[in-house]
Amino acid sequence: MIELLRRVAGEDPGRAAIVTHEHTIGYAELLACAERAAREIRGQGVTRFAVVDHEAAPVVALLAAAAATGAQVCLYPPAEPAEIAELLQRFDHGLVVTPRDDIHAPRRVRPEEWLDGDLDPVEDPAHPTARPHMVLTTGTTGAPRGVLHDWTRLLRSTGRIAPEPGHRWLLAYGLHQFAGLQILLHVFASGATLVAPAPRRPREGLRAIRELGVTHASATPTFWRFLLAEMRADGGPVPRLQQITLGGEAIPGPLLEDLRRTFPDARISQVYAASEFGSTGSMRDGRSGLSAEVLDAADDADVAMKIVDGELWVRSRTGMLGYYGEPPIEPDAWRPTGDLVELQGDRILFLGRSSEIINVGGVKVHPLLIEERVAAVDGVDVARVYGRANPMTGQIVALEVVPAPGADTAAIESAIRSACADLPSAARPRNIRFVETVDLAGSKIVRRSR
Amino acid sequence: MASNSAEQVVRDFVARVKPEAPALELDTPLYADGVGLDSLEAAELSATLEDELGSDPFTSDEMPQTLRDILAFYAEVAVEA
Structure with a gap:
């Protein structure tokens, strides 16, 4: 140095x-x-x-x-x-x-x-x-x-x-x-x-x-x-x-x-x-x-x-x-x-951290692929996908969304559900919350389950 | 009060997730031949109820089979409180 x-x-x-x-x-x-x-x-x-x-x-x-x-x-x-x-x-x-x-x-x-x-x-x-x-x-x-x-x-x-x-x-x-x-x-x-x-x-x-x-x-x-x-x-x-x-x-x-x-x-x-x-x-x-x-x-x-x-x-x-x-x-x-x-072809694509995998009734779900879809929805500034504990399936896919200022959250929620409708059932967000900010550690999104 | 809120939460949820389901009566089965919720939809309902009402009938020993079961759970919670 x-x-x-x-x-x-x-x-x-x-x-x-x-x-x-x-x-x-x-x-x-x-x-x-x-x-x-x-x-x-x-x-x-x-x-x-x-x-x-x-x-x-x-x-x-x-x-x-x-x-x-x-x-x-x-x-x-x-x-x-x-x-x-x-x-x-x-x-x-x-x-x-x-x-x-x-x-x-x-x-x-x-x-x-x-x-x-x-x-x-x-x-x-x-x-x-x-x-x-x-x-x-x-x-x-x-x-x-x-x-x-x-x-x-x-x-x-x-x-x-x-x-x-x-x-x-x-x-x-x-x-x-x-x-x-x-x-x-x-x-x-x-x-x-x-x-x-x-x-x-x-x-x-x-x-x-x-x-x-x-x-x-x-x-x-x-x-x-x-x-x-x-x-x-x-x-x-x-x-x-x-x-x-x-x-x-x-x-x-x-x-x-x-x-x-x-x-x-x-x-x-x-x-x-x-x-x-x-x-x-x-x-x-x-x-x-x-x-x-x-x-x-x-x-x-x-x-x-x-x-x-x-x-x-x-x-x-x-x-x-x-x-x-x-x-x-x-x-x-x-x-x-x-x-x-x-x-995939000539590319190595990242699916997420092994510690971030969400286990939905035995089905392994990678949060990044879902986040990517949600983040592309108009009015979404930032999205965070994580596993939420659930008595029925062990975990479900939960989603926190930071909306753009002034955005209509009901319209965003509907658009998110449409954007994720063709995902496998276990990978669809089952819980959507709008928040002002998401958990960060070192400017990275924290996706650990809770 | 909690029961009324719980009923509305369940009705709103079913209207969104299963718009084609038959009219929801107190004793309509929530799964299979009734409303037709699958396990993931039931998991979603469980999380929705917990968020809206602070407790979740799906964590009790017996899984609720009908709207009446859910309302009974919240009635019991209200009494205990």
């Missing part, structure tokens, strides 16, 4: 690294913060620490400092103090770097204690052999787990990223998310600029896109759906994005079409990645799913995929080393992804 900052700072020290509505910080300044923090970390013999901070600049500097020193850093979500306390205990963190006074830990350091001050001559010792990093899972299906990575493995794929100093990437993910880390790596590997609004919600994202010159944006399909809804509701100008990237969830075909219509000048690509196996690259053909060609990767490829009993498996040389507190894994071995897929 720090090597990326050093390279750009050496070439163009004043280039903007991170932009918010309040501040702009250049590469050289950001690097100086990171070098100071690295000196503190080395000097104090710190080997691992947690960070709770939503500001991008200090977080990036701390990540880079950790990568330079071999200390393991873990970014926490912006949670309530009780949840932070649980995480500190679960992951044995005695040291937390945070500007928040409501967080209690055996040792707390304010970011400026490490980042600010007069710059000493830059120390540049060789990188330590092991450069550990830990990313927390979102914990949608249980307690969060600590996914162990190594910076050298994480950075392996950045060598292929071309310099793009004029690009301005929107940060639409939490920095504590693996997808947020991927954006950081891409931006700093290409010498681009990160635009980091706070909080990282669609409304603030849209404002940042419009006002801070964003040219490229990567977000979940759910984020894009809400952003489109925000844009239609406020009637403001459509920004001229050059690049739209989607990832983190299966991508519905109608959403791709909607984005293409709304942003005709933008190139649209999809990434398939996860905290455990890292990024597998991007698809730029604008179609749902993955090209079946990914199944033909060479034995020495960084990433390879195969389908086993309807589930996608990945072997990644940039992926994790294991989970915190659990026995290490064989890092380059094949691993199941939990994503159920179907091979």
Whole structure:
């Protein structure tokens, strides 16, 4: 991480690294913060620490400092103090770097204690052999787990990223998310600029896109759906994005079409990645799913995929080393992804997470296919399909709908029933509720049954 | 009060799901030769009643067979309350 900052700072020290509505910080300044923090970390013999901070600049500097020193850093979500306390205990963190006074830990350091001050001559010792990093899972299906990575493995794929100093990437993910880390790596590997609004919600994202010159944006399909809804509701100008990237969830075909219509000048690509196996690259053909060609990767490829009993498996040389507190894994071995897929012609189509399958009287129903249909109904901004417990059939398909402002919900409900009328009986939504928003975790729809 | 609401919920549901069904009497069988609800439609009715009225007669030991059974369930709930 720090090597990326050093390279750009050496070439163009004043280039903007991170932009918010309040501040702009250049590469050289950001690097100086990171070098100071690295000196503190080395000097104090710190080997691992947690960070709770939503500001991008200090977080990036701390990540880079950790990568330079071999200390393991873990970014926490912006949670309530009780949840932070649980995480500190679960992951044995005695040291937390945070500007928040409501967080209690055996040792707390304010970011400026490490980042600010007069710059000493830059120390540049060789990188330590092991450069550990830990990313927390979102914990949608249980307690969060600590996914162990190594910076050298994480950075392996950045060598292929071309310099793009004029690009301005929107940060639409939490920095504590693996997808947020991927954006950081891409931006700093290409010498681009990160635009980091706070909080990282669609409304603030849209404002940042419009006002801070964003040219490229990567977000979940759910984020894009809400952003489109925000844009239609406020009637403001459509920004001229050059690049739209989607990832983190299966991508519905109608959403791709909607984005293409709304942003005709933008190139649209999809990434398939996860905290455990890292990024597998991007698809730029604008179609749902993955090209079946990914199944033909060479034995020495960084990433390879195969389908086993309807589930996608990945072997990644940039992926994790294991989970915190659990026995290490064989890092380059094949691993199941939990994503159920179907091979249709030249395409691998995503059916949903194995944990999201709805069991209706013994019939397995995939929520994504239903969501896709419902989301295409006029007046539906966002749809969420999940399994609802039922005494007759175990579960039924339940649906939550966020309607467009001013839409006639009775007419929408009727249109949804018509749109789903030809689905198998078990897959038709049996319970439809209109809601203001749906459960999200890390800008992804939560579909776990209840 | 609950029974009246329950009756309306059931009648509205049947009118939407089985518009071709014969007139719904208190003792018309809800399944098979009566209204003709299949298991998934019965599951849907169960969820609808729970949402509208806060409890679900299909969770009781004996599955309701008629509108009268459903109304009896809610009458009992009202007494217990």
